[in-house]
Amino acid sequence: MKYIIFEDFSGHSVPLLFPDRIRHEELREVIPYSRVISAGYVSSLEGDYRCHGEAKELDARSRPEDAEIIAGHFRD
Template identity: 50%
Template sequence: MKYIIFEDFAGEATPIIFPERVSFLEMREQIPYTKVLSAGIVSLDKGQIRCSGQSKELKMSASSNDSKTIAEYLNSQ
């Protein structure tokens, strides 16, 4: 799966996870948040969230905090 982490209107990091067949640019165009913080590929490895890679289209890559951000977001929902 792909992901983009946006800064929402409240200044919070908000991840959006979407299928590989959707391009980063297509997803970016659908989301109203103005700032992209990071983007890449997300997967589960032995129960752990792993983030890697980059979006050449958005000129963004995975950040070392992305796994934690996504896990915290999922746990809060």
């Protein structure tokens, strides 16, 4: 899967996961008002998330803390 982490209006990180068949820039067009913090690819095995890669078209890449941000949204 792919992901983009946006910054919402209150400054919180909000991850959005979506299928590989959708390009990062296509999803970005749907949510134009938020700032992109990071983007890339995510995989999960038994709740252990791994983020890697980048979205060159958004000038964004995965960061070490992205996996924890994504996992945290599934725990809440």
